[in-house]
Structure formats: C-alpha cells, structure tokens
Amino acid sequence: xxxxxxxxxxxxxxxxxxxxxxxxxxxxxxxxxxxxxxxxxxxxxxxxxxxxxxxxxxxxxxxxxxxxxxxxxxxxxxxxxxxxxxxxxxxxxxxxxxxxxxxxxxxxxxxxxxxxxxxxxxxxxxxxxxxxxxxxxxxxxxxxxxxxxxxxxxxxxxxxxxxxxxxxxxxxxxxxxxxxxxxxxxxxxxxxxxxxxxxxxxxxxxxxxxxxxxxxxxxxxxxxxxxxxxxxxxxxxxxxxxxxxxxxxxxxxxxxxxxxxxxxxxxxxxxxxxxxxxxxxxxxxxxxxxxxxxxxxxxxxxxxxxxxxxxxxxxxxxxxxxxxxxxxxxxxxxxxxxxxxxxxxxxxxxxxxxxxxxxxxxxxxxxxxxxxx
Amino acid sequence: xxxxxxxxxxxxxxxxxxxxxxxxxxxxxxxxxxxxxxxxxxxxxxxxxxxxxxxxxxxxxxxxxxxxxxxxxxxxxxxxxxxxxxxxxxxxxxxxxxxxxxxxxxxxxxxxxxxxxxxxxxxxxxxxxxxxxxxxxxxxxxxxxxxxxxxxxxxxxxxxxxxxxxxxxxxxxxxxxxxxxxxxxxxxxxxxxxxxxxxxxxxxxxxxxxxxxxxxxxxxxxxxxxxxxxxxxxxxxxxxxxxxxxxxxxxxxxxxxxxxxxxxxxxxxxxxxxxxxxxxxxxxxxxxxxxxxxxxxxxxxxxxxxxxxxxxxxxxxxxxxxxxxxxxxxxxxxxxxxxxxxxxxxxxxxxxxxxxxxxxxxxxxxxxxxxxx
Numbered sequence: 248x249x250x251x252x253x254x255x256x257x258x259x260x261x262x263x264x265x266x267x268x269x270x271x272x273x274x275x276x277x278x279x280x281x282x283x284x285x286x287x288x289x290x291x292x293x294x295x296x297x298x299x300x301x302x303x304x305x306x307x308x309x310x311x312x313x314x315x316x317x318x319x320x321x322x323x324x325x326x327x328x329x330x331x332x333x334x335x336x337x338x339x340x341x342x343x344x345x346x347x348x349x350x351x352x353x354x355x356x357x358x359x360x361x362x363x364x365x366x367x368x369x370x371x372x373x374x375x376x377x378x379x380x381x382x383x384x385x386x387x388x389x390x391x392x393x394x395x396x397x398x399x400x401x402x403x404x405x406x407x408x409x410x411x412x413x414x415x416x417x418x419x420x421x422x423x424x425x426x427x428x429x430x431x432x433x434x435x436x437x438x439x440x441x442x443x444x445x446x447x448x449x450x451x452x453x454x455x456x457x458x459x460x461x462x463x464x465x466x467x468x469x470x471x472x473x474x475x476x477x478x479x480x481x482x483x484x485x486x487x488x489x490x491x492x493x494x495x496x497x498x499x500x501x502x503x504x505x506x507x508x509x510x511x512x513x514x515x516x517x518x519x520x521x522x523x524x525x526x527x528x529x530x531x532x533x534x535x536x537x538x539x540x541x542x543x544x545x546x547x548x549x550x551x552x553x554x555x556x557x558x559x560x561x562x563x564x565x566x567x568x569x570x571x572x573x574x575x576x577x578x579x580x581x582x583x584x585x586x587x588x589x590x591x592x593x594x595x596x597x598x599x600x601x602x603x604x605x606x607x608x609x610x611x612x613x614x615x616x617x618x619x620x
Numbered sequence: 621x622x623x624x625x626x627x628x629x630x631x632x633x634x635x636x637x638x639x640x641x642x643x644x645x646x647x648x649x650x651x652x653x654x655x656x657x658x659x660x661x662x663x664x665x666x667x668x669x670x671x672x673x674x675x676x677x678x679x680x681x682x683x684x685x686x687x688x689x690x691x692x693x694x695x696x697x698x699x700x701x702x703x704x705x706x707x708x709x710x711x712x713x714x715x716x717x718x719x720x721x722x723x724x725x726x727x728x729x730x731x732x733x734x735x736x737x738x739x740x741x742x743x744x745x746x747x748x749x750x751x752x753x754x755x756x757x758x759x760x761x762x763x764x765x766x767x768x769x770x771x772x773x774x775x776x777x778x779x780x781x782x783x784x785x786x787x788x789x790x791x792x793x794x795x796x797x798x799x800x801x802x803x804x805x806x807x808x809x810x811x812x813x814x815x816x817x818x819x820x821x822x823x824x825x826x827x828x829x830x831x832x833x834x835x836x837x838x839x840x841x842x843x844x845x846x847x848x849x850x851x852x853x854x855x856x857x858x859x860x861x862x863x864x865x866x867x868x869x870x871x872x873x874x875x876x877x878x879x880x881x882x883x884x885x886x887x888x889x890x891x892x893x894x895x896x897x898x899x900x901x902x903x904x905x906x907x908x909x910x911x912x913x914x915x916x917x918x919x920x921x922x923x924x925x926x927x928x929x930x931x932x933x934x935x936x937x938x939x940x941x942x943x944x945x946x947x948x949x950x951x952x953x954x955x956x957x958x959x960x961x962x963x964x965x966x967x968x969x970x971x972x973x974x975x976x977x978x979x980x981x982x983x984x985x986x987x988x989x990x991x992x993x
Contacts, residue, residue: 305893306893306895306896307892307893307895417831418830418831419831420831420832421831421832421833422829422831422832422833422834422835422839423831424835424839425835449830450830452831452832453826453827453830453831453832454826454827454830455830456795456830456846456847456850457791457822457823457826457827457828457829457830457846457847457850458790458791458792458793458794458795458796458825458826458847458850458851459793459794459795459825459826460794460795461795461850461853461854461857462795462797462798462854462857462858463857463896463897464893464896465857465889465890465893465894465896465897466795466797466853466854466857468889468893469853469857469882469885469886469889470849470850470853472849472881472885473829473830473846473849473850474829474830474831476843476845476846477829477830477831477834477843477846478831480834480839480842480843481834481835481839484834484835484836484838484839484842485835502881502885503881504880504881504884504885505878505881505882507877507920507922507927507931508845508875508876508877508878508881508920508931509842509878510922511877511920511921511922511928512842512845512875512877512918512920513842514921515918515920515921516838516841516842516918517838519680519950519951520678520679520680520837520838520841521838522679522680523679523836523837523838524836524838545885545888545889547880547881547884547885547888548884548887548888549880549883549884549934554880554930554933554934555884557927557930557934558880558881560927561922561927561930577892578892
C-alpha cells in the first residue's frame, strides 16, 4: 500500500456481520419439559424419549467439552452461558436456534405423542430462550409426519416475532417434494417462514443408504448428504416451487459441494425427460438457486482451498450459502477462520447477508475493529 | 497461426485412441440363453426372468431407436451391426462389454437360480461376442449375493484372455466394503481383474434414497449416484484397499462431479474420527484416487463447460476418469463431442489411456486424420 489512508482502510475495517444459522439449544433436564407436556405423556417421555435406537454413536461424544455450562447441565442448555461462550465471544449478531432432538419425534409411530412433545419443546424455547436476548431467534419444530397438526403448530406460533423458520428432521418417511407435505408448505408460505431440515434421523426409518446400513458412525456421517440430495431432487421435480413460489428451504449441516453435480445431472435429465414433469417451467438448477439455501458446517476443506471457492462460484454462493457453527457440537466451525480466502463481498453474504434477507433480520454495524475477516 | 507447418500439425494430427468402457450387449432372444442354462431353470427364466418389478419405466424407452440391428432383434443384440454402427463409426479401439440385466439376478432370493442364469449369460458372451472381433472385451458377471459361487465363476473364466473385468450391479443388499464380499475381492485381485458396478437395481432391494421412494423415472435417475457414494464410502472405510492393495473398482454410469465433495467430507471426518478405522493408513481421498475409477456417461454438462474441467482437476481425472458411451441406450454419449475443451493430454487419458492401463489393452495408432478431438 502506498497511502496511509489505504492501509488504515484495509487493516481497520468494519467487521462483517455474523448470523449463525445452526445453534443447538436444549432444556437442562428432561423434567424441564413437563410443565409444557400433558400429564398423559410424562412417563413415556421420561422413560423412552423418542424411542429411537442409536446403533451409530459418535466415538468422541456429541458436544464440545468446553461448552458445558459453568452452572452444570448439558452443553447448549444455559442461554446465559451460550451468550458469553459463543454469541458474544465471536460477535454474532443473531443465533438461529435449531433445537435438539425434538424434530426427530416425527418418526415415532404415535403421532399424538410426537406432536405433544414437539409442542412442549417449542413452548420451552419461547419461554426460556427467546425471552433472554434478542439475538436468539427460534425455529418452530413441527411433526412433519402429521401435516394437519404441523399446520396447527405453525398457526399457533407463526406470528411470534422471534420465530424465524420451521424446522424438521431430514431422515423421514418420504422425500420432501411429495404431496403429503404440501399443507405444511401452504402454511409456511402464508407465514413467510422458510423450512429447514437438519440431520440426525438418517437410518432410523429406512436404511441410510440405497444399499443398506453402513458399519459405524464415521461412515454414517460421511453419507448424510445423500438424504439432502434426495430431498432437493424431490422438491424440485414434484413442482413444490411452482405451487409455492414464495417458499424457501434450508438444508442445515448436510454439506455444500455436492450441489453442482446434482444441479447438472438434474438439468441434463430434465432436457430429455421433462415430459414427466410438465409443471416445471425452468431448469431444475434455477429452482434450486432461488429456493434452496445450504449452511456451511461441516465445511468442506480440500487440500487446495481455492477448489472450494470454485465450488462456491458454481452454485452462486452469494445467495445460496449461509454460515453455521453447529455450536455446541463436536464438529463446530469457528466463524473467524472457517471460510477460505474469498472476496470480501462474498464472505459478507455467506456470514450474514443471505441469512439477514431470508429471516428478515436487520444487521447493525458494531464499530469494533475487524479481526481475521 | 503464422506458419503453414503449425496449421498442419494442429489440424491433421494422429487421432486419440478410444476405449469405450460401457457398451451393452445382449442375446437376441431369451431363448438364446437356454443352451447355456440347466433345463430345470428354463421355464422360470422364460416366464419370470429376474423377477424384479419396474415401477420407474423410462418414458422414452431404454435404447436409441437407430441402434436396432438391420436384421432385427433388440438394440445391442447383433455384434456385427454393433461393430459397424458404433465401434467402427467412431474409430473405437476397444468396446468393454458390460452386459444387460444379468448382474441384477443377484437380487433374486434363489441364489442357485441367479448363479445359473449369470453363468449362462457369461457363456453366451464368450461364444457369441468375444469370438467375433478382438475389439470386444468382456466382463465376467457374478452373483454378488453368493460370494462362494462368485469366486467359482471368477476361477472358471478369469483366465479367458478377452475377459477384462468382473461386473456386478450397484443396487445390492449391503455396501460393497463389507466383509461378506471379501472372498470375491480376493479372487479378483488374484486374477488381476477390476470390479465394475453398474446401476439399474437401485430401489429393488431397499428404497433408493434414505427417505424412501421417489415418484418417477427422472427423479430415480437423478439420484442413482447416491448408491455410488455409499459404495465408495464403504469400500474405503472398511479397509478393502489395505486388505487387497491390488484391487481396483470401476463405478460405471453413476456420475463424476460428486467425487470432490465425498473425498473432502471423508478426509475431514477421518481426521476427527479415525479411531473407528485404525486399519486406514492414508487419507480416504488417497485410497479413492488410487483404487476407484469412474466412467463419464452420462457426463455432467454445466452451462459453463470450464466448471466441469475444474471438477476434473479436483479429482486427478487423468488417472480416475474413463470415457464411456452407454451404447445403445437412450442417453448415449458421442466420444467425438462429449468432452468439454481440455488439454489434449488429459483428453487422451480419459478417452483411452487410463482404461488401457486398467484393462491391460495395447493402443495402436490408426493413422486416420483426427476429427473433433
């Protein structure tokens, strides 16, 4: 740099805003949910929970050891500790709370039990998290296996000013394009709420791959994105975005770099086979770029970081990709260092710009000197 | 160009060799298999075939209309017509015959029936195709659901000079890394034969996605690569390439551009979770690049062709990717025009170099003027 003013601009700039689109909060104890849950379900909930088995436990635990609150309880269960340990530590403008295991109750055979637990989780979030700090924004969990009840839950909470999206689990009974789910989409569009899906239930309803069960957690985790590809494919081909043109979907924690391949394969097949989907008016990739958002964590890290930037350019990342940390889980991504070198404008869009638009959240400048951005 | 000699060199060069790694041959009629099939299975074979239902028929037929032989019979059933219509028309050095539906018999509950039909197909190929022209090279189909019989079939035909690989279907009972299959891999390594898997049976054993069934052929076809990712993931994580260091796998007709994502996700998870796979000594991506080959058809065609070239560079395509046409099927890729602009050396590797090494096939220069290469 030749001029002092330029040096100054380059080294002390406004920090970029940060919206963390995947932060996991939970009650401190199962008992904390009981005030929100009809008494008839208490014993089942306390004793059996979701009823889902876990044959692929992580060998290193689910959460960061340092995220355990000072006052005790599991990681992610204390809003004040989370504010200090995560939100304020990284200067995060908004933390989109995506919950714990509640959405997974949608796989329970008893729809009434599942919907009751999911409602209780939502009430617990509203009363114990959204009241604590305006930087916390909530996701309305719904029982996606019972669209009628899901619509009622959206109507019950959809006007809450701090509820910014609907959340469901990604491992479910049928691909998300299918008509069974459309009443939920009508309600989501009516309330202007995106629908996010998050992994965890893969393999609990059907085998998690088209060829059966993998052997252990690492293999299971490696192929979580298969579920995401199946949903994106279905959402587009079934014409969901022609039927609900205002609807957006968010794929959380399912990877990013598979999107070019899926878009290209879908576009190519559409040209030859579109007689099967006469309701589509544009290329599949056009629907994807307009209606699908993916979050970054766990971000792909090629040996040559420039290759990930090439992938981002293939998928119009400035409008499709949003930063997420997955706090407080083990594979957390630090917003200050996780993104590879890229133009500042793109970085600003990924760290906050796209999420601010999607969720209708105003970004304020903080005036602090920028570090590592 | 300034010099006439340069113009000459640039426009009239030796043509590149071409090895087509996916060409489908079949008997003309089901009856043609009967001489090779024990009589006890004749009625079942003629009446019920593989016994597999097809709820996702292609709306435009399976084969190119112009590939129907002049003498009648289905496309791909006449070796002399195929030589004229495909092999000689494009100047193909070798056509790797991958068969029809025989590998799919591995999903039949009766292992004896399946193995008998598969043996009959192999014998039909040996007698009716490999004898016709040295440019035809065969794949030994095996009943992958019965490793003991599969090994016997490899031992029966593995020394045939024109059999260059083993072929199985991709939609099967379990991911290909699992120990159930290892006796087959021991035999394949012993005979120096790669193992190829080819789609078609996806969704016939389990749902073809982790969230159930898609709705129609286009959606089903769009997500065939999910099966391939599941197999590559399993093969690496289960340590197949430490146990069988000479073994190579070929993923036919399952796409290419998903590989960077899978490699990066596997490498990242390996760093955190490798306590689960202590037998691995290198990064997953290193095993993939050394032991997995993918074929091009149906090639991905982004709006900006340079993006596909970027993908090829991410996966060391000069040693991992091989040209295939899928002749005579509807989504055939023409070797003269299908590859996007790329360095001539890379093109030569994809069109023939890597396949020549893998299958041990000598390439001769033909001396014809090059067209479109």
